[in-house]
Every structure is written in structure tokens, then in C-alpha cells.
Amino acid sequence: MDASEVTNKAQQVIEHPWVKRVARLGYISNAVLHIMLGILAIAVAAGSHAEADQGGALGAIAKQPLGAVVLWICAAGAVLLGIWSVVQALLPHPRKLKRLKLAGTGVVFLLLAGAFMQFAWGGHSDSGKSTSSFSVALxxxxxxxxxxxxxGLAFIGVGVYFVYRGVTRRFLKDVDASSHAGLQKTMTISGVIGYPAKGIVLAAVGLLFIVSTVQGDPKESTGVDGALKAVRSQDYGPTMLILLGAGLLAYGIFLAFRSRYDSMDS
Incomplete structure (x- = not known):
């Protein structure tokens, strides 16, 4: 079997409807994570000292009844979508930018799967301290x-892109629920609210990287948790943080819909 035949076989496998259905579980994993992040952000706005970041969200899930089961299911979903995306990126594709995006998506979901597995095994991590240690070492x-x-600029750039996708509704190109008018409207609303909120959080993380570096205090760069708590310390901070938390919840809801209606186009 030559290289072209192997490529064709691989293409047929990942384009199989059932393979795509299974890969969609990764969006459920991401939805669960962002919904929990939204809840934690709102809790922090109310004065909680909870860690409002990936580690805090996964730790909160682990503490729930059947939390380990949920984490294992999420880990499996993230692995499947990660592998599907990486394989897609490795196959010939007419658009190089699309291949790059798929590769990035694959890496992100495989790393996310590792985090889910770590907490499912009973481990834990402090995302804020890890980010701070990384900054200090670098x-x-x-x-x-x-x-x-x-x-920091890269985080801001990605954040601006998320806001752009939300404001222009470009995220609708990734989903197809045109046969369900009500559902399409719900997805649109959740995306219009969720994407900008996600973008603002990412931009805040990037700004924290830059400010802490310029001030010569890299240990203050503590990722999402630090960014959200920095927002809370501003004038009207708690109100803004509640809105961001609600936005993250909306983004999680959109991802849940995406797990069913993503077009999965190559």
C-alpha cells in the first residue's frame, strides 16, 4: 500500500459519520469546563476565594458526586477530538491556514485531556502558580x-479574534441547525454573548502577562484566575465579573450545542 492509498484510507476513516459523532464529544468536555469556569467567576465576584481557572474548575468537578466519572468521560471526549483534529491537519488540505487551525485545536484538546485525566486520577494542580512559575523561570x-x-500579545490577539467572531457571528459557519429556527436562535444568542466573554478573559490574561513583565514582577502573572481577580479589583469589578461569568456560561452552552451541530468540515 503506497502513501496515497494510506492517505485515502485515513481520509475515509475520519470522514466516517460515526467517527465524527464520537469526536464531537470533545466539545462536551470543553462545555463542561467553561460552564464550571463561569460558575467560579460568578462565585469570585461574590467574594469567594475559589480558584477561577482550569485547575479550580477541574478540582470543583472532581469534588462532585461521580465527579471522577465525569472527568474520565470528558478526558475521553477531549482525546478523541484532539486525535481527529491532528489527523485532519496531517492530511492534504487545500487551505494551509485550516490545517494550522486543526493542528492547534488538536494540541489544545490533547493537553486538555491530560488535565482531565490528572484530576480523574485524584491529582491536582494550581494553574495560577504554574503560570507564575513559568513566567519567573522564563x-x-x-x-x-x-x-x-x-x-501576552498572542493572548490578546486570540482574545480579539474571539470577540470578532462573536460580534460578526462568524462562529455560525461552524454549526448547522438551520432546520430548527428556535435552536438556531438560541445558538446564535449564546455564541454572540459567549465568544466576546471568552475573548475578554483571554485578553485580560495577556494584559496581565505584559503588565507583570514590564513591572518586573512576573510572579504576578497568574493566568485566568489572576486575570479575573484583577477584574474584580476594579471599579464596578464585581458587576463586570458577573457579566464575564455569565458570558463563559453562555460560551459553554454554545459548545454543548456545537457538539451536536458542528459541521465537522475538513
């Missing part, structure tokens, strides 16, 4: 300060 190297600023 600052010790020549060019580390510049790299941290670039990382």
Missing part, C-alpha cells in the same frame, strides 16, 4: 522578558 533567560511580552 524571566531568568536572555530575551525572556521579550518572550513574555510576545506571549
Amino acid at each position: 524571566m531568568q533567560y536572555t530575551g525572556g522578558r521579550a518572550l513574555l511580552v510576545l506571549i
Whole structure:
């Protein structure tokens, strides 16, 4: 069997309807994560000292009845979507930008799967401390300060892109529920609210990277948890944080819909 035959076989496998259905479970995993993040953000706005980041969200899930089962299911879904995306990226594709996006999606979901597995096994991690330690370590190297600023700019860039997708409703290109008018409207509303909220959170993380680096205090760069708590410390911060939490909940709801109605186009 030559390379072209292998490629064709791989294409047939990942394009099989059942393979796509199983891969969609990854969006459920991401939905669960963002819904919990939204709940934690609202709790922080109310004065809670909870960790409003990935580690805090996964830890909160683990503490629930059957939490480990939920985490294992989410891990499986993230692995499946990650593998599906990576395989898609490795196959010939007419649009290089699409391949790059698929590769990035694959890596993100495989890393997310690892985090789900870690907590499902009973482990834990502090995302804020990990981010802070990474920033401090990187600052010790020549060019580390510049790299941290670039990382911050990258987060801001991705955040702006999320806001853009939400405002322009470009996310609707990824889903198809045109035969259900009411459902289509619900998905549109959740996406219009959710994408900008997600983007603002990412941009806040990037801004925290830049500010802490410029001020020479990289340990203050504590990821999503630090960014959300920085928002809370501002004028009208609790109100803004409640809105962001609600937006993250909306984004999670959109992802849940996406698990069913994503077009999964290659």
C-alpha cells in the first residue's frame, strides 16, 4: 500500500459519520469546563476565594458526586477530538491556514485531556502558580522578558479574534441547525454573548502577562484566575465579573450545542 492509498484510507476513516459523532464529544468536555469556569467567576465576584481557572474548575468537578466519572468521560471526549483534529491537519488540505487551525485545536484538546485525566486520577494542580512559575523561570533567560511580552500579545490577539467572531457571528459557519429556527436562535444568542466573554478573559490574561513583565514582577502573572481577580479589583469589578461569568456560561452552552451541530468540515 503506497502513501496515497494510506492517505485515502485515513481520509475515509475520519470522514466516517460515526467517527465524527464520537469526536464531537470533545466539545462536551470543553462545555463542561467553561460552564464550571463561569460558575467560579460568578462565585469570585461574590467574594469567594475559589480558584477561577482550569485547575479550580477541574478540582470543583472532581469534588462532585461521580465527579471522577465525569472527568474520565470528558478526558475521553477531549482525546478523541484532539486525535481527529491532528489527523485532519496531517492530511492534504487545500487551505494551509485550516490545517494550522486543526493542528492547534488538536494540541489544545490533547493537553486538555491530560488535565482531565490528572484530576480523574485524584491529582491536582494550581494553574495560577504554574503560570507564575513559568513566567519567573522564563524571566531568568536572555530575551525572556521579550518572550513574555510576545506571549501576552498572542493572548490578546486570540482574545480579539474571539470577540470578532462573536460580534460578526462568524462562529455560525461552524454549526448547522438551520432546520430548527428556535435552536438556531438560541445558538446564535449564546455564541454572540459567549465568544466576546471568552475573548475578554483571554485578553485580560495577556494584559496581565505584559503588565507583570514590564513591572518586573512576573510572579504576578497568574493566568485566568489572576486575570479575573484583577477584574474584580476594579471599579464596578464585581458587576463586570458577573457579566464575564455569565458570558463563559453562555460560551459553554454554545459548545454543548456545537457538539451536536458542528459541521465537522475538513
